[in-house]
Amino acid sequence: MEGDFFLQNDTLYFADPALSSIFCYDLNGKYINSHLSRGRGPQEILGLNVITNDRNGYYIMDESWNIFTIDRNWNRTKEARINWNSDKSIKYLYNHPDPNETGIYEVEYAEPNLRILGKDYLVIPIVTDHVKYNGYGGAYASHFYENAYTIGILTQDSAKLVKMMCNRSPIYAQYRYVPNFKNVIFDTYGDTLFFSFEIDPHIYLMDFPTSQVTGFGKAGQQMNTDYPETQSLEDSDEHNGEDRQKCGYYYDLRYIPETALLFRSFHHGEPLSYDGLQVYKNMQLAAEYKVPKNFRVIGYSAPYYYASGEPDIDKEAMVFYRFQLPF
Numbered sequence: 001m002e003g004d005f006f007l008q009n010d011t012l013y014f015a016d017p018a019l020s021s022i023f024c025y026d027l028n029g030k031y032i033n034s035h036l037s038r039g040r041g042p043q044e045i046l047g048l049n050v051i052t053n054d055r056n057g058y059y060i061m062d063e064s065w066n067i068f069t070i071d072r073n074w075n076r077t078k079e080a081r082i083n084w085n086s087d088k089s090i091k092y093l094y095n096h097p098d099p100n101e102t103g104i105y106e107v108e109y110a111e112p113n114l115r116i117l118g119k120d121y122l123v124i125p126i127v128t129d130h131v132k133y134n135g136y137g138g139a140y141a142s143h144f145y146e147n148a149y150t151i152g153i154l155t156q157d158s159a160k161l162v163k164m165m166c167n168r169s170p171i172y173a174q175y176r177y178v179p180n181f182k183n184v185i186f187d188t189y190g191d192t193l194f195f196s197f198e199i200d201p202h203i204y205l206m207d208f209p210t211s212q213v214t215g216f217g218k219a220g221q222q223m224n225t226d227y228p229e230t231q232s233l234e235d236s237d238e239h240n241g242e243d244r245q246k247c248g249y250y251y252d253l254r255y256i257p258e259t260a261l262l263f264r265s266f267h268h269g270e271p272l273s274y275d276g277l278q279v280y281k282n283m284q285l286a287a288e289y290k291v292p293k294n295f296r297v298i299g300y301s302a303p304y305y306y307a308s309g310e311p312d313i314d315k316e317a318m319v320f321y322r323f324q325l326p327f
Contacts, residue, residue, distance in 0.1 A: 001311035001318050007299025008053060012306065014318065020048040020062075022074070027301060029320070035074040042075050050114040052122075059122060059156070061114050065107060067122070067159040080159035082107070082124075097133030097140065099147045102161055104128045108150070111183040111251075117153065117208055118191045125184050126152040126164065135179040137231040145172040150184035151195065165211075169200045178227045179236045180243045187253045187262075194262060198249040199227060203264065205283065216283040217264075220276045223248030224269030246270050254297040256305065261286075261325075263297040279325065286327060295321070 003016045011032070012025040020038040025031055037044050047062030057077075058070040069078035086093075086103030093103045108125035115123045128148055133140045135148070149164035166184060178199065186195035193206040201219035206212070224247050230236040248269035255262045262280040277291045294310045304322040311318050 001313070001316070004050065005296075005298045005306075005308040005318075005320055006051065006053065007301060007306050010301055012298075012320065015048055015051045015060075017048050020045050022051070027304075027306075027322070036070070045070075045076060046079075049109070050112045052114045052116055054116050059114060059116065061107070061112070061124065063109060067154070069156070078157075080157075082154065083158065083160040085161045094131070097128075097130045099128070099133070099144070099149065100164075102164060104130045104133065105149070105152065105161075105164070108183060111185065113186060115186065115188040116156075117188045117193060120156055121162075121208075122154040122156055122159070123186065123188060123193065124152050124154060125150060125186070127182075134233075135177055135182050136233040136236055137177060141177050142173075145177065145182075150197075151186065151193075166195055166204075166206075169197055169202065169204075171197070171200050175227060175229050177229060177231070179230060180240045181227055181247070181249050185250060185253045187255050189255045189257055192255075194253050194255055196250055196253060196264070198251065199225070200250070203253070203262070203280070214283070217280070218278075218285050220248065220250070220264075220266040220268070220278060221288060222268050222272060223266065223276075251294075252296045256297070256300045258300045258302070265291070265295055265297070267293075281327075287325070292321070 003014055006013050010027055014023040022035045024033050045060055045068045046066055049061050049063045051058055051060045057072050060068040065082040067080050068076055071077050084102045088103045105126045105128045108127040113125050117123045135144045145168050151166040152161050153163040154161055181198040183198050184195055191208045193208055196203045201217055202215045203217035205214045227247050228243050246269055248267050250264055250266040252265040264278040266276045274290050275293050275295050277289045277295060279287045292309050295307050297307045299306050307321045309319045309321060
């Protein structure tokens with residue numbers, strides 16, 4: 001029951017990484033059919049980690065840096081492995097940890113995401129965990145938080161990395177260090193990129209062709225922002241689950257073009273047992289609501305918005321919600 005919901009027209013889709021399949025349901029949760037499976041055939045893929053869609057079809061990324069292009073009939077039309085666009089040797093990269101060198105980066109699978117940007121590009125989260133250059137401590141940790149990139153831009157046709165962007169916001173300079181909350185969250189619409197970071201109350205809107213950035217947003221209410229600082233990879237790993245349970249952080253952005261609203265989900269942290277949902281209209285906070293845990297808005301089909309939530313393990317049931325807004 002682990003995977004991602006998305007909504008297209010009047011159909012709910014569930015992307016299942018365990019089976020590399022897409023399960024389809026009507027808006028009442030009734031099963032319709034399924035597509036794709038693991039393999040090398042025309043309607044098979046090697047794996048499924050995240051999926052994104054537009055009117056022409058789907059893009060799927062697995063956990064081995066493969067990008068699959070799927071048409072509207074669920075045929076695999078193209079496959080490409082992410083090309084990090086670096087000609088440097090491993091030895092050179094090891095001895096020269098430069099945040100502008102694409103060869104030291106990889107996909108950030110801690111919070112995977114995949115979005116379409118404009119007509120030609122895909123957006124993925126990236127991170128470097130270079131042994132000499134990372135966010136866990138050491139001589140370059142401060143430089144990492146100021147200069148390492150968090151988002152990579154790939155070509156749709158060849159999965160070639162053509163641009164890295166979005167350094168972490170200045171809020172990270174207040175800590176030494178918080179690698180358990182270093183992830184970027186983002187969504188796209190046309191040529192617009194919406195992005196933020198797990199501990200940043202601000203949201204940023206970037207016009208991709210011009211790289212012009214506008215900031216807006218307010219902190220979620222009643223968030224526990226007492227983020228524990230760690231000084232090593234071992235320290236971070238040991239306390240990662242505990243830290244993310246205790247503290248509040250933002251974990252999802254979703255823009256709904258049909259109503260021009262931007263939703264941001266966040267954890268309050270202890271002691272609260274529910275999450276928060278912010279609604280932005282014209283870059284202004286319009287409302288904030290209490291919502292169930294892991295509440296992620298996935299789309300709109302009039303008159304309802306739809307969101308996914310934590311599965312009900314006892315009943316062995318996946319859970320989604322539909323709701324309306326008073327504005």
